[in-house]
Amino acid sequence: GAVVSQHPSWVICKSGTSVKIECRSLDFQATTMFWYRQFPKQSLMLMATSNEGSKATYEQGVEKDKFLINHASLTLSTLTVTSAHPEDSSFYICSAKRGRASYNEQFFGPGTRLTVL
Amino acid sequence: AQSVTQLDSQVPVFEEAPVELRCNYSSSVSVYLFWYVQYPNQGLQLLLKYLSGSTLVKGINGFEAEFNKSQTSFHLRKPSVHISDTAEYFCAVSKATDSWGKLQFGAGTQVVVTP
Secondary structure, X not given: OOOEEEEOOEEXXXXXXXXXXXXXXXXXXXXXXXXXXXXXXXXXXXXXXXXXXXXXXXXXXXXXXXXXXXXXXXOEEEEEEOOOOHHHOEEEEEEEEOOOOOOOOEEEXXXXXXXXX | OOEEEEOOOEEEEEOOOOEEEOXXXXXXXXXXXXXXXXXXXXXXXXXXXEOOOOOEEEOHHHOEEEEEOOXXXXXXXXXXXXXXXXXXXXXXXXXXXXXXXXXXXXXXXXXXXXX
């Protein structure tokens, strides 16, 4: 099957520092990767969409300067939370889609729990 | 604008009993519909999807869903649940016109199966 990994699985940082989260598709090349944020007991909210080699497209209300996304290769995308604050604490989930068809399955990573003190 | 509504936040069910999880959507354009399951400490996994054609869709683990265009619903069913079906279930839609296939999720339904 298609496997997506995230690293780290959890991270605790001090307010004002930056945190990088990696998302890798382990056994397939992902044409598109997505980043979501999930609050406790709530749904996944799409933050941004990225294609390899091009700039990410952010959803309305998501600060692109705070949440930097780099899609360096067909198997790796990174999300950097810059100058993190306690309100950025959340569960961040990535997904990866292979192929060009819009209805192709997205494969999800296990998520990264970020806690900002 | 489109929206996805899961009418039940939590559904308790006894083992071997049937379960139905309700999902309604609204959209001004045609959509694709999905059901995902999230087990504790695992990534979301696709149960099934509706793209077109037959309105009854069968998925993995004995789940099925029926697309009802007139009622804009896509309810998920399983005739007999197991303890292992305890999980969070998410309904999601994407616009058929969206080339990237961005998903919009419902709030989720927590299914708790007890012996």
